[in-house]
Structures are given as structure tokens and as C-alpha cells.
Amino acid sequence: MRLNTIVRRELFERRTQVITSFLAVLLGIAVIVSVKTVSYYSEKAVSRELDALGANVLVLPKSISVQDYYSADMEGSEIPEEYVTRLVMSDLEGLDNLSPKLSVPVEIEGRSFTLTGILPKQEFQAKAMWQGAGIFSRPQGCGVVANIPGLSKPLSKETLVRERVIDDLGEFEALVGADVASLVGIESGEDLTLLGRSFSVIAVLPGTGTVDDSRVFAHLHTVQKLTGKGPVLNAIEVVGCCVEISQGLVEKINKLLPEAEVVTIGQIIETQINTNQMMRRLSGVFLLIIAVVGSVSIANYMFANVFERRREIGTLVALGARPSFVMNVFLLKAAVLGVVGGIGGYLLGTLLAVTLGPKLAGIPVLPIPSLAAWGVGISVAIAMAGSYLPARRASRIDPFDALQEV
Amino acid sequence: MLRMEGVRKDHKHRGGIVRVLDNVDLEIDRGEYVSIVGQSGSGKSTLLLMLGGMLSPTRGRVIMGEDSLYDMSPKDRADLRKNELGFLFQTFNLVPYLTALENVQVPLLLRGVDGPDQARKAAGLLERVSLQDRVDHKPSELSVGQQQRVALARMLANDPPVILADEPTGNLDPETGAQILEFLEETNRQGRTVIMVTHDPVTADRASRKLRLHDGAVVPGERLP
Numbered sequence: 001m002r003l004n005t006i007v008r009r010e011l012f013e014r015r016t017q018v019i020t021s022f023l024a025v026l027l028g029i030a031v032i033v034s035v036k037t038v039s040y041y042s043e044k045a046v047s048r049e050l051d052a053l054g055a056n057v058l059v060l061p062k063s064i065s066v067q068d069y070y071s072a073d074m075e076g077s078e079i080p081e082e083y084v085t086r087l088v089m090s091d092l093e094g095l096d097n098l099s100p101k102l103s104v105p106v107e108i109e110g111r112s113f114t115l116t117g118i119l120p121k122q123e124f125q126a127k128a129m130w131q132g133a134g135i136f137s138r139p140q141g142c143g144v145v146a147n148i149p150g151l152s153k154p155l156s157k158e159t160l161v162r163e164r165v166i167d168d169l170g171e172f173e174a175l176v177g178a179d180v181a182s183l184v185g186i187e188s189g190e191d192l193t194l195l196g197r198s199f200s201v202i203a204v205l206p207g208t209g210t211v212d213d214s215r216v217f218a219h220l221h222t223v224q225k226l227t228g229k230g231p232v233l234n235a236i237e238v239v240g241c242c243v244e245i246s247q248g249l250v251e252k253i254n255k256l257l258p259e260a261e262v263v264t265i266g267q268i269i270e271t272q273i274n275t276n277q278m279m280r281r282l283s284g285v286f287l288l289i290i291a292v293v294g295s296v297s298i299a300n301y302m303f304a305n306v307f308e309r310r311r312e313i314g315t316l317v318a319l320g321a322r323p324s325f326v327m328n329v330f331l332l333k334a335a336v337l338g339v340v341g342g343i344g345g346y347l348l349g350t351l352l353a354v355t356l357g358p359k360l361a362g363i364p365v366l367p368i369p370s371l372a373a374w375g376v377g378i379s380v381a382i383a384m385a386g387s388y389l390p391a392r393r394a395s396r397i398d399p400f401d402a403l404q405e406v
Numbered sequence: 407m408l409r410m411e412g413v414r415k416d417h418k419h420r421g422g423i424v425r426v427l428d429n430v431d432l433e434i435d436r437g438e439y440v441s442i443v444g445q446s447g448s449g450k451s452t453l454l455l456m457l458g459g460m461l462s463p464t465r466g467r468v469i470m471g472e473d474s475l476y477d478m479s480p481k482d483r484a485d486l487r488k489n490e491l492g493f494l495f496q497t498f499n500l501v502p503y504l505t506a507l508e509n510v511q512v513p514l515l516l517r518g519v520d521g522p523d524q525a526r527k528a529a530g531l532l533e534r535v536s537l538q539d540r541v542d543h544k545p546s547e548l549s550v551g552q553q554q555r556v557a558l559a560r561m562l563a564n565d566p567p568v569i570l571a572d573e574p575t576g577n578l579d580p581e582t583g584a585q586i587l588e589f590l591e592e593t594n595r596q597g598r599t600v601i602m603v604t605h606d607p608v609t610a611d612r613a614s615r616k617l618r619l620h621d622g623a624v625v626p627g628e629r630l631p
């Protein structure tokens with residue numbers, strides 16, 4: 001038998017008391033772990049989003065925020081497709097690429113995904129060629145047609161992922177995001193029913209860790225037709241060739257399309273960073289609250305536990321236990337509870353983050369094992385802080401009082 | 407070898423002071439079997455715990471061998487209890503969530519005996535008090551007589567030369583009480599000093615010397631045959 005046998009036995013004997021008194025700490029750790037996990041992945045998603053986006057200007061309906069755009073929550077807010085023509089026909093400089101989009105919710109085998117209509121590059125070229133004018137035919141500075149990514153080299157279907165550009169897409173062809181493919185069990189070459197029509201899947205896109213993974217892409221005009229929405233869009237992603245030009249671009253696009261909301265990547269980064277900062281500050285404040293509430297509730301429990309066990313403490317003293325031994329009985333108990341609370345909090349928090357993260361933040365969330373160590377550390381610190389005074393009181397109990405015969 | 411010199415003990419009670427013992431001088435030799443009697447509240451437990459290094463006197467000294475108990479550090483006093491003293495209580499004071507075997511292991515654990523030796527020694531002690539088939543029982547699963555026998559085995563675990571028993575038979579029926587006394591007397595025959603508080607005159611008379619507490623003082627001891 002060792003000291004920890006005593007601690008374990010006593011804990012087990014009174015487990016319901018222990019569980020209730022440690023619920024505060026466990027839940028606190030759980031909440032912080034889940035917030036940290038989700039915000040870690042949302043930060044990561046932002047940077048990946050930006051990476052993948054390639055676009056540095058977004059044209060959106062007035063009523064829509066950048067967050068709505070990322071969570072594909074764009075129901076009922078549209079801009080006319082004619083804006084694309086306006087942009088193409090304008091004398092804007094430094095425009096590398098345009099990518100108009102219309103997103104609608106679809107159900108595939110009972111699950112909800114987003115169907116995004118996109119316009120393949122060929123049709124731009126055709127349009128630009130046919131118009132014989134406009135931005136793509138006016139090489140000037142860096143925004144020249146020859147620099148359109150992928151135009152000179154052959155494009156694979158998967159460049160959509162990297163460069164948001166695809167050469168060619170048939171009327172009833174679809175590209176499927178990685179998550180959709182694995183959830184529904186679809187491979188390239190198979191058929192997929194969307195909005196009541198059968199599409200052939202020409203490629204499964206590699207995973208990007210962004211919302212794109214749970215999207216299906218099809219031809220813009222097909223999506224417009226099948227939904228009956230007519231020639232409308234939710235967004236136009238614009239790739240400016242370089243930052244300087246992009247900056248000037250916003251003003252010009254604003255002037256060109258006064259009814260639309262034009263935002264730069266800078267603004268996107270800012271809102272996302274602000275959100276993440278707020279999350280971080282929030283979890284800091286929460287940590288403080290948990291530390292205080294947790295250690296007070298543990299102190300409360302521990303004082304009661306010391307009182308309840310005073311006879312046992314008196315007995316240990318009679319048997320020759322030093323004050324430090326008595327103190328260690330309670331501090332070790334606190335440490336054990338801290339470890340258990342930390343691990344439990346980590347597991348619960350991770351479960352929350354992994355199940356709720358995708359629903360609330362629209363991003364895939366995975367467990368972060370290093371947070372387990374963090375959770376255990378915090379939890380042990382709280383438990384020890386709350387238990388120090390009770391443990392000291394235990395070590396100073398007057399055995400005469402404790403052993404009074406009743 | 408155990409001595410009290412001019413011991414006074416005041417208990418604080420509700421802001422006032424209750425003088426429980428005053429001017430107690432006492433000497434107990436090695437190997438003696440002493441009983442302490444007196445009315446309830448006369449200070450018997452107080453005296454016993456002071457002898458056991460668990461309660462400091464308000465004035466005076468308690469000396470064991472060469473050492474003045476309350477001039478030692480608390481740590482040294484704890485070590486002295488661990489090595490020299492065994493306690494037996496009226497209500498046994500077994501640890502409720504530990505088995506009989508584990509209860510007997512506690513003093514061995516405090517002594518730093520390692521696991522397998524602890525278990526072997528504790529099992530042997532339980533066998534001595536005829537509880538070899540109750541080793542895995544919790545105190546609540548034992549009769550009061552069996553509980554006191556576990557407490558007896560626990561007290562003997564560190565082979566203490568001095569045994570302090572506070573009404574060890576007070577909660578027991580006469581038959582099991584007699585059993586416990588048998589054990590105590592056997593340890594006395596083996597050379598241990600036994601000091602036992604009791605309010606039962608018959609029990610008290612079995613000792614070799616009887617001390618009576620009255621009005622806060624020790625009435626001179628009668629030698630018993």
C-alpha cells in the first residue's frame with residue numbers, strides 16, 4: 001500500500017461528491033478547450049482560405065457580410081450576372097481573373113451540401129474574344145491576358161482548388177469536394193443527382209480544409225437554370241495581378257458597380273483576425289473565471305472533506321503520521337482530481353469542438369492533442385490552488401479534538 | 407520511563423477556560439500495566455493523549471525516556487509515536503474505506519516498509535487476532551469485536567514498547583471485551599508497558615496499578631496484587 005492507495009480508495013468511496021464538486025472545473029476546461037480548438041482551426045482555415053482563394057477582391061451583394069460568404073449562407077442575396085459583363089467590358093487595369101459564383105443548398109442522400117455554379121475560363125475567353133474588347137484584350141502593365149493563370153499551360157480539373165479557375169466544364173458535369181465525396185461515397189466517373197438532374201462527376205477535388213471541401217461545383221448557367229433563379233450570382237471573386245493595383249481596383253469596381261459590396265482581402269483578413277482575437281480574449285477571460293470559480297468550489301469541497309475526515313486524520317497522527325504526510329494526502333488527492341478533470345475536460349471539449357465546430361463555424365475541426373497537456377496543467381493548478389489551505393488545515397488539526405469520543 | 411512533572415491542562419471552552427488537570431505528577435515504569443479510572447469528564451482521555459504526545463500540557467513536562475515530548479519538534483514527536491507508541495480507542499478509529507488488511511498496513515506504510523512486506527506482515531498480525539479470513543473486509547462489514555481486533559493488530563504492527571488504550575472495551579459486550587483484554591495482557595506479559603483508561607472497576611482491577619483521577623489530580627496509585 002502506498003499514499004496513492006489511500007487517496008484512490010477515499011476518492012472511489014466518495015465518487016459522487018467528487019464528481020459534483022469537480023464539474024465546474026471539468027466543464028470550464030471543456031469550454032476553453034473547445035473554443036481553443038475551434039479558433040485554432042478557424043485561424044488555420046482563414047490562412048488556407050486566403051491561400052486557396054487567390055482572389056484579392058470580392059464583389060458581393062450589399063446585404064452580405066464576408067462571414068456569410070465563407071459559411072456559404074447566401075440565401076436570397078444576389079447580384080445580376082450582367083456585372084460580369086460590365087467588368088469585362090470596362091477599362092479596368094490589373095485584372096487577372098474573374099470568377100462569378102452562384103451557391104445554392106442541395107441535398108445528396110439526405111445530407112446538406114452547397115452546390116456552387118462556376119463559369120469555366122473558356123467562356124470568358126470566348127466572351128472577351130467575341131466582344132473584341134475589354135480588360136482581357138488590353139494588355140497593359142501586369143494585368144495582361146497572357147498572364148491569366150493556366151492559360152498558357154494545360155489545366156487539370158484540380159486547378160480549381162488552387163487557382164479557382166477551370167478551363168472547361170460541360171452542362172451536366174460536376175466537380176465534387178473531398179468531404180462530399182467521402183461522406184456520400186462518390187468517385188469520379190460516377191453519376192450524381194442534383195436538383196433533380198443527373199450529373200457526371202468528372203473529378204473529386206483534393207481536400208483543402210476549407211468550405212470548398214463540402215461543396216459541389218457545376219456550370220453556373222446550369223445551376224441558374226435548374227434553380228430558376230435566372231442570370232444572377234452571389235459573388236464575383238476578382239484576382240488582381242498585384243496588391244497595388246488591387247487597391248486601386250476596389251475604388252474603380254465600386255464606381256462601376258455601385259449597388260454591390262466590394263471588399264478587399266485586407267478587409268477579409270481584418271474581420272477574420274478580429275473574430276479570432278475576440279475568441280482568444282474570450283477564452284482568456286473565461287480561463288480567469290474558471291480559475292476563480294473552480295478553485296473556490298474545490299476549496300469548498302476540500303474544507304468539507306477535511307472536516308469530514310478529521311477523525312481519520314487524528315488516527316493517522318496517532319499512528320505517527322507527520323504533518324507533511326497528512327498534507328500530502330490532500331494535495332495528492334487534489335493532483336489526481338486535477339489530472340482527471342483535465343483529461344475529462346479535454347475529451348469533452350474536443351468532442352464539442354469536433355461535433356459543433358463544423359456546424360457553427362463551417363470548418364472542419366480535428367482534436368489537438370497538445371491541448372490535453374494544457375488542460376491537465378491548468379486543471380491541476382486550479383485543484384492545487386484550491387486545496388492548499390484545506391490541506392494545511394488538515395495537517396494542523398488538533399488530534400485531541402479530532403479524536404473526541406462521541 | 408514515562409513521567410509527568412507538574413502537568414496542568416486547561417481546555418478552552420466558549421471563551422472561558424476549563425482546568426481539567428492540575429499538578430499532576432506521575433511515573434510509570436517499563437513493563438507496567440496501569441489502569442486509569444475516574445468519572446466521565448475527569449480528564450482521563452486528556453491525560454492519555456498528553457502521555458501519547460498528541461496534546462500539549464498548559465504547564466509542566468511529559469517525559470519519555472530521556473526526551474521531553476513537548477520540547478521536541480512536531481515532526482520528531484510524530485516519529486516517536488510511530489516508533490514507540492501504540493494507541494487503542496473506544497471507537498476503534500479504523501479508516502472506513504480501507505480493508506482490514508490495509509488498515510493494519512497504515513503504520514507500516516508510515517514506517518516506509520515496502521508493499522509486499524507490508525501485506526505479509528499485516529496478514530500475520532490479523533492471523534494473530536484470528537481474523538485471517540476477514541482480511542478483505544471493510545470495517546463496516548465487521549462486528550465491533552472484530553473491528554477492535556483489527557485495531558489491535560494495527561497497533562501491534564510497529565511493535566511499540568508502550569501501549570495507550572482509551573476504554574478499549576467500552577463499546578464491546580463482556581465476552582469480546584474480555585477477549586481484547588486477554589490480548590492486551592498478553593502484550594504486557596511480552597514486556598510492553600500498557601496504560602489503559604477504563605470506567606469498569608473489574609477491568610481496572612486486572613491491572614498491576616490503578617490510578618484514580620479526581621478533581622484534576624491523580625489520587626495516589628494503589629498497587630494491585
Ligand SMILES: Nc1ncnc2c1ncn2[C@@H]1O[C@H](COP(=O)(O)OP(=O)(O)O)[C@@H](O)[C@H]1O
Pocket residue numbers: 400401404417418419424426444445446447448449450451452453
Ligand atoms: N475539545 C474540548 N474543548 C473544551 N473542553 C473539553 C474538550 N474536550 C474535553 N473537554 C473537557 O475536558 C474535561 C476532560 O475531558 P476528557 O479528558 O475527555 O474526560 P474523560 O476521558 O475522563 O471522560 C471534560 O470535563 C470536558 O468538559
Ligand SMILES: [Mg+2]
Pocket residue numbers: 405450451452572
Ligand atoms: Mg474519555
